Amino acid sequence: MPVWLIVIPSLAISALCLLAGTSAAIRRLSVLGSIVSLCLGLALTVLVLSSGGILDGSSYFFLDALGAYLILLVSILALAASLASGDFLEHEAENEGLGINSWRIYYALLHIFIATMLFVAIANNLGLLWIAIEGTTLASAFLVGFHRRRHSIEAAWKYVILCSIGIAFALLGTILLHHASLSSGLDTGLLWTSFIETASRLDPKAVKLAFLFAALGYGTKMGLAPMHTWLPDAHSQAPSPVSALLSGALLTSAFYALARFYAIAVRSLGPEFPGNILIFFGLASLAVAGPFILLARDYKRMLAYSSVEHMGFMALGLGLGTPLALYGALLHAAGHSWAKGLAFFGAGRILQARGTRKITKASGLVATMPETGIPYFAALLALAGLPPFSLFVSEIMVLASGFGAGRYWVGTTALALLVLAFSGMTHHAIQMGFGPVNGSERKTPKLSDGQSVPKNLGWLLIVAVFLILLTVLGLRVPDFLDAWLTVMTRIILSHA
């Protein structure tokens, strides 16, 4: 089965959504397409894991355990976003009088966006990888600016400009890597698989520059400080299902691209140089995110800064470069994707019901709208890093391996900054969950609660699946996932 099949359902659905006549048809098409995509992803994953190697190893497209992991994370969240978008758009359509064309454009762009992220996972050629990542920016620009309000347009402009600049450095890094292989007389054809084989023979000076630029570029897209400035705007202004995808899937894709470059750099230069760069960006992100989470007044911006924090933490795990840290960072990617997805879907429903972005005005959610409030509260606790959710386990793994490797300063700083973010997150979670409810806001919520169960079925399904996944992985990593994660750490690190 050729691996590029994975992008076909999303592209096809995107085209069909443009042709569909009613909003109900678009919703059904979108969910159906996402399910097909997820099934295809599962099939490819089983194929890759059972073959124990790489599918289509030497061509432009390939799939290994790492790529399959990204495909699965993206398509799970894409299905959830597809389900959540229906309720979201219906509400917006009532309030803002959106026509059928808005539905068509929204869903078409959404599925192109998903297709570009799936494309990231199968690109073997580093040039195509770059094209796919830049494609994600272009596909999601108008999703970020979907509400034609002043703030959303500002966010969309900053998003396109800053991400395109940042990613330009990643292309320079890619070209330099190509230069490194050419000047060593190798013809890798820009294929990642050939770079991995020949990494030790590459010119180290060029690889150093290449990795530095790649870290700057993909780091920008991943939201690492100090290049994160586009992220809080884009994530807070985008429609909430899109915010969930931006945060849970897109940032993970950028992390994936960075991990691919790290794998080449570590084989060429050893773990020291690339590791220190990533640890610097990681700690900087934790340091920037902590205070902003603590002082946040807008709950969507708080979630956005929490993405900066978690991405910083994953960069830190990658930078530490031990098998355990990497295992933790990869597990963290999954936990973050689900918890952040759930939190953003919840935030979208809260925003629609309460009509405010202020944390202080959206309080007492557990009592007034339990169906949304309770899962949202749980998601915030998971993001804060509390057990029994899996983010707790992965954070312990990365920190433990930092201390275990004798990097006490790194470990202590990271721990202190995590505590800062933790206190901010739990503080706001308790405020939003159990804070006082003002009389004026006690009025009947416009959405969700009070609706019959079938209408909320999609939402309840998302809640159940994501909370179960987060809790199960927090209690015990199943054997097959454990083996899978171990294979992935071996793909990235040469000596594991």
Next chain:
Amino acid sequence: MVNAFSFWPSHAITFFLAMALVTAYGMLALRTLQFIIRAYAAQSLFLGAATFLMALGSGHRHILIIAAFTILIKGWVIPWFLLKVMESVNIRREASPAVSYPITILGGVGLGLLAYTAMKPLAVNNPLVGRSYILSLTLILLGLWLMVSRRKAITQAVGLLVVENGLYVAALSTSFAMPMIVELGLAFDLLVAVIVLGLLIFRIQNTYDSINTEHLSRLKG
């Protein structure tokens, strides 16, 4: 590696690349949006001409195709589109830049020196290739500088395109040994990016009645 600099028109190539640098500094000094866009077109044409000579020298047909694409798309289609956008939003001049013109140019010279220092390690092995990496990084930094020192959204878009031209020079110095599909993908991405930026400029104009990006600073914290 294929050394495209070792045949007779290499001086001509160097001349064209130098002219690309001159146009970049020119953009920092120009005040009229129309001239800034035309300077970008000129820069792209110089790069296209350099690529064309390189294609003649190396005899690779795919470099010839890239040269044709560059001249057609970057030298003609994109500037034409940007001029259309400029006319329809009816903004002609960069009236009050964020950074004054003398300081912009001084800063540009400083960035050129910075690029030279950063890329010098590569110039040790192969001075000619190293030199074009220096030019590449200089163009990237000058493009960024153009974006931060000007306020009009169109100038910022041109800045981004100058950054892209910088990357193009980097690809040029490896004699475009990247697979053709990658080059085509890059060109496609560039076109889509320009269209997205153009549409966003329309929206900014419609919403704010101005394309000054200083309006775009409400989101904080």
